[in-house]
Amino acid sequence: MPIVSVIEAVRDTIRSEMKQNPSVFILGEDIGARGGVFLATDGFVELFGPERVIDTPLAESSICGIAIGSAVNGMRPIAEIQFADFVWPAVNQIVGEASKIRYGTYGKKICPMTIRIPYGGGVRGGLYHSQSIEVIFSHTPGLKVVAPATAYDASGLLRSAIRDDDPVIFLEHKKTYRLVKGEVPSDDYTIPLGKAEIKREGEDLTVITYGLMLHYVLQSAVECEKLGISVEVVDLRTLRPIDRETIVKSVSKTGRALIVQEDTAAVSISSEVSAIISEECFFDLDAPIMRLTPLEIPPMPFSPIQESEYLPSKQKITSAVSKLSSI
Amino acid sequence: MPIVSVIEAVRDTIRSEMKQNPSVFILGEDIGARGGVFLATDGFVELFGPERVIDTPLAESSICGIAIGSAVNGMRPIAEIQFADFVWPAVNQIVGEASKIRYGTYGKKICPMTIRIPYGGGVRGGLYHSQSIEVIFSHTPGLKVVAPATAYDASGLLRSAIRDDDPVIFLEHKKTYRLVKGEVPSDDYTIPLGKAEIKREGEDLTVITYGLMLHYVLQSAVECEKLGISVEVVDLRTLRPIDRETIVKSVSKTGRALIVQEDTAAVSISSEVSAIISEECFFDLDAPIMRLTPLEIPPMPFSPIQESEYLPSKQKITSAVSKLSSI
Amino acid sequence: MTNELNKSRLKKMFRTMLISRALDERVWILNRQGKAAIAASAQGHEASQVACIEALDPSLDHFLIYYRQFTVTLALGTTPEEQLRTFLAKDGEIMSGARQFPLHGSHPRVDLFSFSNVVGTQLPQAVGVALADKMRDSNAVTVVFFGDGAASQGDCHEAMNFASIHSLPVIFFCENNGYAISVPLSKQMAVENISSRAAGYGMPGVLVDGTDIFDVFEATSEAANRARRGEGPTLIESTVERLLPHTTDDDHSKYRRKDDIEGLSRMDPLPITAEKLVSINVLSKSDIQMMEKEAKLIVDDATEKIGNEPYPGVETMLLHSDLEF
Amino acid sequence: MTNELNKSRLKKMFRTMLISRALDERVWILNRQGKAAIAASAQGHEASQVACIEALDPSLDHFLIYYRQFTVTLALGTTPEEQLRTFLAKDGEIMSGARQFPLHGSHPRVDLFSFSNVVGTQLPQAVGVALADKMRDSNAVTVVFFGDGAASQGDCHEAMNFASIHSLPVIFFCENNGYAISVPLSKQMAVENISSRAAGYGMPGVLVDGTDIFDVFEATSEAANRARRGEGPTLIESTVERLLPHTTDDDHSKYRRKDDIEGLSRMDPLPITAEKLVSINVLSKSDIQMMEKEAKLIVDDATEKIGNEPYPGVETMLLHSDLEF
């Protein structure tokens, strides 16, 4: 199997879906001749023409509103929001509108659209090219939210997202784009939305995470092994709906749970995972549920020193694991 | 002390703040001659003139953006969003901009603005006049979020919000406007932001809640007393920052926690409260933390039967309390 | 173009206006009786709406409406009974299963939809609908209705701009009744006419008298032809009066002058249209009386039929949601 | 108006342009050396920016900028050293404490701010700033800068509409360089000029040649006078060329034709301005050479001074946040 980076996996998957299905088209800022600022659609306008590769004006609300209209009218748009930090103007169309179309029309209309959003930090993006935006979407009934961490997952989940009949927010961690590489089959595989994956098996403690943090957690797990702590790692992959079953099964087994995320803690994915564990694993827990997250400040300073201090790191994860496993 | 309704408390407080401080002004849709659709500003344009009571065009993003600009330039705007369901177009200005002004300018600029938002359901509002919107704001560093349940709290907290130097999202449950009445002193009292309140003391179990649900919880607590269960009721009042101390103290005492909210559960205030309890009260807990919330569908059907089914009720709360106290 | 409106079409149009009015009045009464939760009235907008639809093809075109489109929905072929059910939120309500406010949702027979109450969101959505048609070389036109209030929203700007850049087959049909709830035009914009904004997007902007079915029909036909020829969008501003308060929850005497309110009836499109149709011998006065009676009967029948129907119960509540299996 | 620009003012303006250019080139080099994370260049925009500021009063007026306002910030009185520090994110960075991208944040001496990278948000904010001034009867004017790309945002529409309704003292200063990153004007709008939108809001729209300091100065002075007289906002569209790619991360040869890129230097405002100033005897060629040398020196000194400064450390990270006590 070829080894590809996350951005290559994303690019290959969109290309192959566009080739297979004439209803699939893409729209967004600079996705044409420029190929997208991260080059996710490099060469696409030459391949598919400007009708199916639409360079939009700088106007996120309409990018999503237009995607909605076209989806309701039979197309399968993939909208690109250039950076997650710029999705806020489109919240009305996504949270207010797209999420409620199926329910609000009693199933007569559907909105099969994918919104691809590069998010997250650690790339010297400062306050406005580093944000995590998953909370609002993961809270909203009617949306699906996907956040793959590996090239394999990115491809299989993106394919599922594009083929799904409901609006899917597809979050791509921009630091993984080139950093993270892996084997990706060239066949047409899909990964079901809503399923977490055990990325490493272990006995003593479960770490639940997603996105870039998965990689730091896996690195830390190797270190922890040396310290004699066997860590099981759950990669959520989908943030709405969250896969309760996988979380509960793992934590019931290990009796200890640490949640690691790049987003700030208050009212976040980590809160929900903790609440799920409390509801379902109470009698199996041997220690408090712990969360490792940045402090409650806007993500994240441009100063390189402060940026690295902001983010959870392998070291911080290892020391949190050590602490939790000794309670 | 005079007995006033929540909407009267809101109206009286804004009026007195505007009288005391010429920097305070209000802007929003229909707040002038119409007096606001809930009459929160009834008679204000006659009293303060159209310069300080600005009927805006129908454009929420600019309502908040203009409020920001005026706040940074020395005023204390109070913006009204007519219904919570229509705040989504303004998320960019609130979450993207206002929240980061103090931090992003290294404290050189501040944004002392209050955004008043009638939210919540149970008023036959259907999918677009019933929404709870607290999650996104409560997640965002740099914002404060307040959600009073009583007339007394509404007045004291609104006064604090207006006087606060940072952006405050002030959520008024529209069903409490006329339904809920209480004593409100006529002096200039404030209630500090960020402080929950024990609204009823009890020994066996803590119910944590806010907004309209507080009243149903209090009614249920009376019923539970008769069933021999002594319920302590924590009214969060402020959703960001959440008052960890009060929650932790109460749950440490009772050993059991039920969280009741009108908003859907996934990634919500209830998730965060649960996570806080897990982190800090683990060794005091006698039973799993429970959440009573609506099912994960868009809030909330227009059909009256479905609307009442959607919402937590006194009966549902009582049966959840009974169940939890018998674990 | 005008002469395409033959006698039978004109009669049909006027009949729809009468039924719309009769239903509208009934809904208002049902609200006062506590039976309808809320209603926004189309009274004053009937001529504008019926003439716009008459210039289009409901079997081909797409219609994105908002809450004040009572006459539009009837003109498109929904039944008075269906419409009454949307106001009473009864079981089997056809647009949203009584999940939404009246007129929101979509329809199984007519390509008619309105996803939400959020003013202005339908404009970019309509542009997307038209974009899909253009991609598939469909000959359909998309019509999107909105009020003067919606014209202030950012979404309106973004939608018009995109539609014009891509020469999409969209008709932006603005029903300008001079008020966004209580906010008069003078506080909504510093220009006289919304149609004057069209130039800034490179599309034609047309101002029509919304009480004149011929004027509206002609402008809409021309816009539709333009769209079908691939020449792009048109902005039509149709001036009307909102004869009643914003909704049943509103009291416009708080913000409109007494003489203003008293003068509203002069802009009532029903007598205006009746007089025109009589003067060109399409209808006689007695025809009109008969038709008014018929409309009342239709509405009475529907009211009686629906009045005792149940509300949707809890069984259907999770259908078409995340929780459906 | 033009004759107000006396010799010394013209010299000062040209000097600012030269320093801006020298700094800009230096920042680009520092980026290539891995020392500056990212930079958006003002090259091509210098004349437009310096002349706009020259028509205003930095001690009274408010300036809301965006990321391409290198020359504006210098013209307003920030120092080259301060500006270089914003690009290098060094400790003591004056705009945001090195929390934000270059040029974002605010300044302690000049009423200059830019809260975010989110294109278009500054427009309603500027309107709010002006509203506050009007409420307090201040004589200040608020200038808000934005690009052609920002003109497509809903916020732009909402801001212009509100400012005009309330006759607020705002100058909407659009630097139209024909591109939003790679998206050319033809894909951003179906009209020739952004200034033509002004009519739809009931305000004057003025088109100026952004390489001509006299043209820009005159239009801005007039807009400022209008604003101070209480007559409301003006939209100024200043046409310029972006001489370099969008930012140091971009490669414009992917989306601009080769001959287009090669022709850019004809629109370079530095030689254009130099030639004008020589022709009207404000400067001699040797003056210009001397000034260029001086600019380089200033930039060299600043680079040397700042190069080894530390980045902000973790101690200050929580200042001015929710977590500060």
Ligand SMILES: Cc1ncc(C[n+]2csc(CCOP(=O)(O)OP(=O)(O)O)c2C)c(N)n1
């Ligand atoms: C985004 C949004 N803001 C506010 C409202 C509340 N609201 C409902 S209708 C309305 C006025 C709309 O006026 P206009 O567009 O002129 O339509 P009209 O009712 O006059 O036909 C307002 C403010 C809303 N539904 N959506």
Ligand SMILES: Cc1ncc(C[n+]2csc(CCOP(=O)(O)OP(=O)(O)O)c2C)c(N)n1
């Ligand atoms: C809301 C938003 N969307 C997208 C971006 C990414 N982006 C940064 S600059 C830019 C182009 C802006 O073009 P223009 O306004 O013409 O300014 P210019 O760079 O040409 O001076 C884009 C798309 C952003 N910063 N904000």
Ligand SMILES: [Mg+2]
């Ligand atoms: Mg109106």
Ligand SMILES: [Mg+2]
């Ligand atoms: Mg540009």
